[in-house]
Amino acid sequence: MQYAVLIYSDERLWTEASAEDRAAYHAAHTAFDEAVRSRAKMLGGEALVGVAAATTLRPGPGGARLVTDGPFAETAEQLGGFYLVDAPDLDTMVDLCDLLPHQYVLEVRPVADMSSAEDWLDAQP
Amino acid sequence: MTTADVAEVWRDEWGRVLALLVAQYRRLDLAEDALADAFEAATRTWPSRGAPANPAAWLLTAARRRVVDRLRAEAVAVRRHPLLQVEAEVQQRAHAVLADPGGLVPDERLRLLLLCAHPALAPEAAAALSLRLVLGVSTEDIARLFLTTTSTMAARLTRAKRKLVVAGVPLTVPDESHLAERVGVVASVAYLAFTAGYAPGSGPDPVRVDLAAEGIRLTRVALALLPGRRLLSALLALMLLQHSRRDARVDAAGADASLVLLPDQDRSRWHHDEIAEALGLLAEVISTDEDDADAPTRELTLQAVIAAEHATAATASQTRWDRIAVAYAELEELTGSAVVRMNRAVAVAEHQGPVAGLALLDGLDERLPVSHRLPATRAALLTRAGRCDAAAAAYDLAIERCGNDVERRHLRSARQALNGP
Numbered sequence: 001m002q003y004a005v006l007i008y009s010d011e012r013l014w015t016e017a018s019a020e021d022r023a024a025y026h027a028a029h030t031a032f033d034e035a036v037r038s039r040a041k042m043l044g045g046e047a048l049v050g051v052a053a054a055t056t057l058r059p060g061p062g063g064a065r066l067v068t069d070g071p072f073a074e075t076a077e078q079l080g081g082f083y084l085v086d087a088p089d090l091d092t093m094v095d096l097c098d099l100l101p102h103q104y105v106l107e108v109r110p111v112a113d114m115s116s117a118e119d120w121l122d123a124q125p
Numbered sequence: 126m127t128t129a130d131v132a133e134v135w136r137d138e139w140g141r142v143l144a145l146l147v148a149q150y151r152r153l154d155l156a157e158d159a160l161a162d163a164f165e166a167a168t169r170t171w172p173s174r175g176a177p178a179n180p181a182a183w184l185l186t187a188a189r190r191r192v193v194d195r196l197r198a199e200a201v202a203v204r205r206h207p208l209l210q211v212e213a214e215v216q217q218r219a220h221a222v223l224a225d226p227g228g229l230v231p232d233e234r235l236r237l238l239l240l241c242a243h244p245a246l247a248p249e250a251a252a253a254l255s256l257r258l259v260l261g262v263s264t265e266d267i268a269r270l271f272l273t274t275t276s277t278m279a280a281r282l283t284r285a286k287r288k289l290v291v292a293g294v295p296l297t298v299p300d301e302s303h304l305a306e307r308v309g310v311v312a313s314v315a316y317l318a319f320t321a322g323y324a325p326g327s328g329p330d331p332v333r334v335d336l337a338a339e340g341i342r343l344t345r346v347a348l349a350l351l352p353g354r355r356l357l358s359a360l361l362a363l364m365l366l367q368h369s370r371r372d373a374r375v376d377a378a379g380a381d382a383s384l385v386l387l388p389d390q391d392r393s394r395w396h397h398d399e400i401a402e403a404l405g406l407l408a409e410v411i412s413t414d415e416d417d418a419d420a421p422t423r424e425l426t427l428q429a430v431i432a433a434e435h436a437t438a439a440t441a442s443q444t445r446w447d448r449i450a451v452a453y454a455e456l457e458e459l460t461g462s463a464v465v466r467m468n469r470a471v472a473v474a475e476h477q478g479p480v481a482g483l484a485l486l487d488g489l490d491e492r493l494p495v496s497h498r499l500p501a502t503r504a505a506l507l508t509r510a511g512r513c514d515a516a517a518a519a520y521d522l523a524i525e526r527c528g529n530d531v532e533r534r535h536l537r538s539a540r541q542a543l544n545g546p
Contacts, residue, residue: 094245
């Protein structure tokens with residue numbers, strides 16, 4: 001099954017991290033990457049530039065588009081990156097995620113297969 | 126065989142047969158419906174035509190036939206991707222067992238239990254699903270236990286099953302490093318089911334207390350499948366001790382029912398066989414080296430120790446409050462819980478007097494801002510300290526916050542007794 005692992009964290013965790021802390025973060029991501037490659041399949045993943053660089057498009061009045069500066073929601077934790085992994089099951093995926101820094105909030109979401117009728121109905125528009 | 130006998134087979138065999146069906150067909154919904162149909166057929170035919178020699182094998186065969194019919198009807202005998210991930214080896218063994226249903230193995234049942242009591246489900250959903258799939262409790266009874274309607278509970282169960290399938294939760298037993306954690310989830314799910322039966326509802330309901338016993342049954346099943354787990358033994362001991370008092374807790378059923386508090390309970394109405402079993406379990410748990418017990422096991426053990434002190438006191442006045450106060454102090458250190466602190470205050474008040482107890486209640490108000498138990502406890506201690514005005518104000522607050530008929534009636538009469546003869 002394909003899973004998206006959405007990484008939420010307080011951006012200050014990274015911007016204010018010491019050189020040692022940053023090395024620890026890197027080491028954790030490397031360990032995750034290696035474990036995924038051996039026990040599952042890494043399909044992709046990226047880190048995102050901070051929300052200061054975010055631009056959000058919302059539905060505006062009369063069907064118009066409203067383009068604004070900033071992220072989708074002003075919360076302490078922001079989406080900071082993601083992985084896309086093909087793992088045998090949720091338990092394996094959760095176990096692998098345990099290797100990522102424990103300061104993160106991680107949301108694991110199955111990826112919908114749009115060729116399946118059931119998934120298609122379940123999937124978000 | 127009577128209808129009651131069929132019900133007994135249901136209780137004994139439901140979980141085992143369902144576990145095998147799920148392992149083979151990987152379809153929770155189909156397996157559950159098919160087995161319910163098979164039992165329905167059994168209820169119709171066994172009493173008149175006689176029960177088969179091996180009821181479990183009969184049910185398995187009947188349910189299996191129904192699953193196959195449904196799969197044919199759906200014309201999707203093989204799913205594009207398995208909805209529930211099952212190791213090939215487990216599937217093969219389930220096939221083998223189905224071919225020879227005499228040797229039903231416990232392993233499939235453990236997988237089913239761990240599937241239902243999975244951390245990816247909300248605790249109440251996991252508790253409801255475990256009662257339904259592992260024990261075969263009816264949706265109607267589960268709804269009553271959790272104080273909701275049958276249709277709401279049916280929808281909740283469907284959502285829970287769907288989540289397991291869509292999120293890819295596997296039907297496996299994790300390795301030892303993860304199993305301890307999962308046993309913890311099983312324990313909290315079983316305890317949630319148990320305490321739901323005692324949770325204050327809109328009124329008294331003795332049936333809900335009977336349903337609390339399903340939480341005990343779930344723990345027994347878990348302990349049979351995971352022998353030697355001290356967490357489960359401690360939990361079973363605690364539940365048995367609490368449940369042993371059920372008949373003495375309420376006097377008179379129906380609208381006049383009132384809650385009988387521990388000191389006033391008729392101890393001859395306690396279930397002493399259950400107390401004896403609990404003490405045996407507790408002795409086993411304590412005799413093993415305490416230092417390597419994890420925090421949840423220590424917490425449950427301390428709670429059971431406290432319940433055991435109450436259960437073994439011949440009369441209320443002979444209760445060893447000194448020992449109970451010590452156990453509560455340890456429990457508070459372990460959990461930091463405000464509710465534990467409140468209970469500790471009661472024990473200390475019994476041992477050292479109401480003033481010492483009241484001192485321990487200080488500072489709890491902001492930590493328990495909506496609890497009616499805190500003002501009720503304070504009111505009782507203030508009454509004993511002779512401070513009637515303060516006690517009356519505390520009772521008023523408790524009555525205002527209390528949502529349970531039986532408890533509120535009890536608080537009102539205590540408030541009235543203040544005015545005295």
